[in-house]
Amino acid sequence: MKRRTRRGVPATLTAVVLLAACVVVAVVAIQMIAGATPWLSYPSVARTLHDAHWNDPVPAVAGGVSALLGVILLLAAMLPGRLTVLPLEGEVDSGASRRSYRSTLRSAASTVDGVSRARVKLRRRSISAEVTTGRTNTDGLADAVSRAIERRLDQLTPVARPAVRVRVHAARSTS
Structure with a gap:
């Protein structure tokens, strides 16, 4: 019988970040449908992303941070915890x-x-x-x-x- 700790903290943090992103997207979509001024302007976000180049520091840092968080979450899921x-x-x-x-x-x-x-x-x-x-x-x-x-x-x-x-x-x- 070897019970190990649950991975509650990484799972909770991931869920909270995804929930926050979904809430922002839903609020902006509802604001656009209702005709109100949205928190985030879709044209400005699309323009900013379109103007970004792969060799710019912002996409490189964002990609590196995303990859690092992915590796940390993967290791937290795969490595055995304390009994x-x-x-x-x-x-x-x-x-x-x-x-x-x-x-x-x-x-x-x-x-x-x-x-x-x-x-x-x-x-x-x-x-x-x-x-x-x-x-x-x-x-x-x-x-x-x-x-x-x-x-x-x-x-x-x-x-x-x-x-x-x-x-x-x-x-x-x-x-």
Whole structure:
């Protein structure tokens, strides 16, 4: 089970731009039919486009921008997004949401003696945990948190085992 993020932002932006263009064309057409002065004069737009040459900077820049936006939208549609459901091993096709995965790893890090606060970030191939402690001597705390997270990962059995990195921040200084 590999669910990926939806491409909502590029699709919404494309839809809004196309909707705006359609609204402008419709309003100008209605204004022309009604006999009112249109926002955009068709003869002036046609004259401007007719007078433009391919080697002028305006058509070249407009074409370049259009091509760049097309490539960006194409890449956004084709490249895989971040997993929203992380696959777990087992006989049944199962997975865990990123939120629940992160919270269960954070609770595992928080159970270690001396940890007052834990933050966990999930990346594609790694898990980074930042823990805060009230201790002045933090020797061995990073290893203990890493072992706790590794034990929880053994219970979860993810398909792709991420590397675990732990950083410890002492709330009090040693001086």
